[in-house]
Amino acid sequence: MIQGEGTPSNDDHSDRFQFATPIDIGAKVSGTLEKERDEDWFTFALADPMEISAQSATDVNVKAGLYTSRGRFIVSNDDDGGEGNFLITRILEAGQYHLKVRASDRQETGQYAFTVNAVPADLAPEIAVKGDNMEIVPGATETSPDDGTNFGEVLTDDRRRQYFVITNDGSVTLD
Numbered sequence: 001m002i003q004g005e006g007t008p009s010n011d012d013h014s015d016r017f018q019f020a021t022p023i024d025i026g027a028k029v030s031g032t033l034e035k036e037r038d039e040d041w042f043t044f045a046l047a048d049p050m051e052i053s054a055q056s057a058t059d060v061n062v063k064a065g066l067y068t069s070r071g072r073f074i075v076s077n078d079d080d081g082g083e084g085n086f087l088i089t090r091i092l093e094a095g096q097y098h099l100k101v102r103a104s105d106r107q108e109t110g111q112y113a114f115t116v117n118a119v120p121a122d123l124a125p126e127i128a129v130k131g132d133n134m135e136i137v138p139g140a141t142e143t144s145p146d147d148g149t150n151f152g153e154v155l156t157d158d159r160r161r162q163y164f165v166i167t168n169d170g171s172v173t174l175d
Ligand SMILES: [Ca+2]
Pocket: 011, 012, 013, 031, 032, 033, 034, 038, 039, 040
């Protein structure tokens, strides 16, 4: 492990984002806030879109922040898990994420534990494909929405996401 400024050798998990401790989904993770203002960074990976819940079970009052792999803040929580514990629930895309744990009161020290659980999230939106339901003009190679022949749109929750055109270059048969 690389030691740097703000990463004393008696610190179990680095204060630095870059040196976050990898953790497994579903595994109980233990740590200690050895000194005032200790911050412990962790990182986990999601192979698929998941709904995660990160919850602590501690004596010391902790809070946690969730970040993307680029360090962009997503969400934090202090006490939603009850008795000073954090609880973060969030639907996340597949990817790498970081979690920072620290004392809610920065003077406080002590041991903590937490678990990140995850269940598959169905992120697929309901998609409808809609066209004008009219015949494509044989040999048409130009877009001609005016005559309602060869365009369509992809709708998600009734909102247009994609607009497409179909042109007939004469080399295939369209049924
Ligand atoms: Ca620590």
